[in-house]
Amino acid sequence: xxxxxxxxxxxxxxxxxxxxxxxxxxxxxxxxxxxxxxxxxxxxxxxxxxxxxxxxxxxxxxxxxxxxxxxxxxxxxxxxxxxxxxxxxxxxxxxxxxxxxxxxxxxxxxxxxxxxxxxxxxxxxxxxxxxxxxxxxxxxxxxxxxxxxxxxxxxxxxxxx
Amino acid sequence: xxxxxxxxxxxxxxxxxxxxxxxxxxxxxxxxxxxxxxxxxxxxxxxxxxxxxxxxxxxxxxxxxxxxxxxxxxxxxxxxxxxxxxxxxxxxxxxxxxxxxxxxxxxxxxxxxxxxxxxxxxxxxxxxxxxxxxxxxxxxxxxxxxxxxxxxxxxxxxxxxxxxxxxxxxxxxxxxxxxxxxxx
Numbered sequence: 001x002x003x004x005x006x007x008x009x010x011x012x013x014x015x016x017x018x019x020x021x022x023x024x025x026x027x028x029x030x031x032x033x034x035x036x037x038x039x040x041x042x043x044x045x046x047x048x049x050x051x052x053x054x055x056x057x058x059x060x061x062x063x064x065x066x067x068x069x070x071x072x073x074x075x076x077x078x079x080x081x082x083x084x085x086x087x088x089x090x091x092x093x094x095x096x097x098x099x100x101x102x103x104x105x106x107x108x109x110x111x112x113x114x115x116x117x118x119x120x121x122x123x124x125x126x127x128x129x130x131x132x133x134x135x136x137x138x139x140x141x142x143x144x145x146x147x148x149x150x151x152x153x154x155x156x157x158x159x160x161x
Numbered sequence: 162x163x164x165x166x167x168x169x170x171x172x173x174x175x176x177x178x179x180x181x182x183x184x185x186x187x188x189x190x191x192x193x194x195x196x197x198x199x200x201x202x203x204x205x206x207x208x209x210x211x212x213x214x215x216x217x218x219x220x221x222x223x224x225x226x227x228x229x230x231x232x233x234x235x236x237x238x239x240x241x242x243x244x245x246x247x248x249x250x251x252x253x254x255x256x257x258x259x260x261x262x263x264x265x266x267x268x269x270x271x272x273x274x275x276x277x278x279x280x281x282x283x284x285x286x287x288x289x290x291x292x293x294x295x296x297x298x299x300x301x302x303x304x305x306x307x308x309x310x311x312x313x314x315x316x317x318x319x320x321x322x323x324x325x326x327x328x329x330x331x332x333x334x335x336x337x338x339x340x341x342x343x344x345x
Contacts, residue, residue, distance in 0.1 A: 101258075101259070101260065101262040101263050102257075102258065102259040102260025102261070102262050102263070103259070104259055104260075117259050118259055119258040119259045119260065119262065119263045121263060128232065129222045129223045129224075129232065130222065132258065132263055134258050134259055155332070156256075156258060156265060156330055157256070157265070157317065157330060157331060157332030157333060157334055158332045158333040158334075159331075159332045160277065160279075160304050160306075160308045160316070160332055160333065161304060161305050161306065
């Protein structure tokens with residue numbers, strides 16, 4: 001029993017000291033959730049800092065296409081455009097928070113690449129119901145850090161035209 | 162009667178509790194903490210198994226199932242409901258996204274192998290109109306073509322057809338994404 005506990009503890013310590021790629025990606029996504037959130041009370045200077053931190057999780061040529069609350073697909077290409085979009089969103093006032101649920105990570109055959117599918121729950125301040133969307137992400141490792149290269153919205157149900 | 166005999170007599174007669182049994186934690190853990198602990202542990206395990214594996218609690222968000230279910234209502238999704246039988250038309254089900262943390266609550270409208278279409282708000286199954294007492298037809302809901310469902314495909318729609326068809330999340334779902342049937 002003691003040996004089993006010792007083995008389990010050793011394994012946990014090993015995971016903390018040397019996290020695998022999947023653990024690093026999950027940790028990055030948790031940090032991304034925090035960076036994407038903002039409060040209505042944030043000052044304009046904070047908006048700039050928040051947007052800078054948020055865009056740091058993406059590659060320079062990032063491509064994002066997500067369905068907006070009105071139903072249309074919004075497309076953002078490039079880290080600079082993303083940063084500007086983040087500043088604009090914060091300047092509009094209100095708060096925003098996002099959480100990623102049921103994250104499925106699949107490491108690519110090529111080292112330093114991965115894909116992940118998750119359910120994003122986003123909520124604007126004062127909105128009674130959250131915006132829910134399945135997102136597919138392509139993630140790459142750049143200089144030891146995992147960055148999001150592509151985000152695409154996936155329909156929850158196949159629509160009949 | 163000596164002291165020892167008196168104490169024994171007190172116990173039998175249910176004399177007032179001693180200082181030790183009247184400790185501050187007595188109302189919390191009872192007179193027999195071991196039994197209380199076993200009961201609490203059993204209850205915790207039963208709740209964990211029941212709510213984690215049998216009936217998943219869900220909170221309704223949004224208005225796509227109005228008027229049957231209102232925003233904020235709590236329900237349970239029975240994960241065992243389709244172990245021995247297949248989902249049926251009219252069942253209100255939970256459909257998972259990438260996992261079971263977030264689910265869509267929808268009603269099954271068309272079953273595998275059937276032909277589905279919508280014309281001026283009326284659902285047609287294999288060319289015949291479907292009676293839907295739980296909703297009111299919205300004439301703007303129309304599909305351009307008929308869709309024949311595969312062997313494991315279902316069409317699910319919310320009861321609230323008053324909203325724009327484009328804003329309503331509905332469509333075809335694979336059997337594997339159906340979590341279970343709504344209990345209430």
